[in-house]
Amino acid sequence: MKRLMFFFFACFFILSSCATIPRKTISQGDLADLKGYWDGLRSISIQKSQVQTHVDMEIFNDTLPLKGTITITLYSLMDKRAYPFDNGEIDREGNLVIKLPDNARVVLGLYKGRGKTKLYGSIYQSGGEGVLTLLKIR
Numbered sequence: 672m673k674r675l676m677f678f679f680f681a682c683f684f685i686l687s688s689c690a691t692i693p694r695k696t697i698s699q700g701d702l703a704d705l706k707g708y709w710d711g712l713r714s715i716s717i718q719k720s721q722v723q724t725h726v727d728m729e730i731f732n733d734t735l736p737l738k739g740t741i742t743i744t745l746y747s748l749m750d751k752r753a754y755p756f757d758n759g760e761i762d763r764e765g766n767l768v769i770k771l772p773d774n775a776r777v778v779l780g781l782y783k784g785r786g787k788t789k790l791y792g793s794i795y796q797s798g799g800e801g802v803l804t805l806l807k808i809r
Contacts (some may be wrong), residue, residue, distance in 0.1 A: 693782065693783075695780075695781045695783050696764070696765030696781075697765045697780075697781045698761075699735075701781060702733045702735070705767065705781075705790075706730050706731070706732060707808075708727065708728075708729050708807070708808055709730070709790060709806065709807050710726075710805065711726050711790075711805035712726060713725075713726045713743060713801055714801050714803075715800070715802075716799055716800075716801065724743055724745060726742065726743050726805065727741075728740070728741045728790075735759070735760060735761070736758050736759050737767070738756065738757040738759065740754065741754045741769070741771065741777065742754070754771045754772060754775070756769050756770070756771060762778070766778050767781070767790065773796075773797070775796040775797070777803060778792045778795075779791060779792035780792050787807075788806070788807040789805065789807070790805040791804050
């Protein structure tokens with residue numbers, strides 16, 4: 672329980688401290704920065720309740736299409752769903768777009784500054800839309 676509370680406190684702190692980092696349009700030159708391990712939080716409305724869950728993402732390569740795995744921890748720490756992907760693309764607005772199974776998708780903008788690299792955007796799942804925030808940790 673302490674670990675879970677620490678995680679939510681850390682995510683809240685990270686989200687509030689990164690608010691001033693400017694958005695960067697993702698280009699071919701940024702693909703190497705996307706490769707690696709990302710850790711963060713998904714906030715989505717499910718049946719009229721706001722649910723926050725842990726998410727991690729690993730991007731394996733630095734060329735298009737990007738390949739990797741998004742893992743979402745659901746209601747308990749033991750219930751995790753891994754979504755492998757091999758179709759990560761950059762859209763016209765400079766966002767990372769990843770299509771997942773079951774008509775789910777992720778659209779993320781890149782934010783860089785003060786030694787921090789963050790992906791922030793939307794996650795669309797099961798007819799609902801949520802917010803996804805990921806920080807690069809390695």
